Amino acid sequence: MILSLSKDTVQVLKEQDVVFLKNRVKEVAVKIKMGLVNQTRLLTAASELVRNMMRYANGGVCQIEIVSSGRNNGVRLIFSDKGPGIPDIDAAMRDGFSTGKSLGLGLPGTKRLVNEFDIKSKVGEGTTVTIIKWANG
Numbered sequence: 001m002i003l004s005l006s007k008d009t010v011q012v013l014k015e016q017d018v019v020f021l022k023n024r025v026k027e028v029a030v031k032i033k034m035g036l037v038n039q040t041r042l043l044t045a046a047s048e049l050v051r052n053m054m055r056y057a058n059g060g061v062c063q064i065e066i067v068s069s070g071r072n073n074g075v076r077l078i079f080s081d082k083g084p085g086i087p088d089i090d091a092a093m094r095d096g097f098s099t100g101k102s103l104g105l106g107l108p109g110t111k112r113l114v115n116e117f118d119i120k121s122k123v124g125e126g127t128t129v130t131i132i133k134w135a136n137g
Contacts, residue, residue: 001069002067002068002069002076002132003067003068003069004065004066004067004076005065005066005067005068005073006028006065006066007063007064007065008024008028008063008064008065009061009062009063009064010024010061010062010063010064011059011060011061012050012053012054012059012060012061012062013058013059014059015054017059018047018050018051018054021046021050021062021064022043022046022047022050024064025042025043025046025064025075025077026039026043028064028066028075029042029043029075029133029135031066032066032073032074032075032135033073033135034074034075034133034135035135035136038133038134038135038136038137041113041114041133042075042077042113042114042131042133044110044113045077045110045113045114045131045133046062046077046131048106048107048109048110049062049077049079049110049129049131050062050079051106052106052107053079053081053083056081056083056084057081057082057083057084057126057127058083059081060079060080060081060082060083060126061079061080061081062077062078062079062080063076063077063078063080064076064077065077065078067132069134072134072135072136072137073134073135074115074132074133074134074135074137075132075133076130076131076132077130077131077132078128078129078130079127079128079129079130080126080127080128081126081127081128082125082126083126083127084123084124085121085122085123085124085125085126085127086119086121086123086127087123089119089121092107092119093107093108093111093119094108095108095109107119107129110129110131113133114131114132114133115132115133115134115137116130116131116132117129117130117131118130118131
């Protein structure tokens with residue numbers, strides 16, 4: 001069972017908000033004594049997800065939580081937007097798939113960087129991506 005120990009919500013609508021969000025994520029990771037390699041993985045995943053949120057949905061919100069499962073602490077990030085949604089999540093999760101002019105490594109690459117990854121999307125309503133990176137994992 002995963003318990004939430006603290007929660008913070010950051011609205012991301014402009015470029016300055018992206019910088020603020022990344023700084024908050026780093027602070028939380030340091031607070032739970034996450035190692036540098038895992039911090040880098042978490043920040044890379046967060047950067048990719050916030051970039052998608054800005055590009056495809058003109059922003060959204062990110063909930064930052066410190067979570068605990070047994071003796072392990074981690075960071076859970078929940079990115080939510082009211083964008084156009086993803087019509088085919090299975091396709092979006094394949095390496096090389098892109099609706100933009102990118103390499104198409106975003107979502108599958110993000111999933112590989114974190115311990116837990118969940119995506120829900122409804123066309124015309126938006127997308128929510130939840131990731132967890134454990135301090136020791």
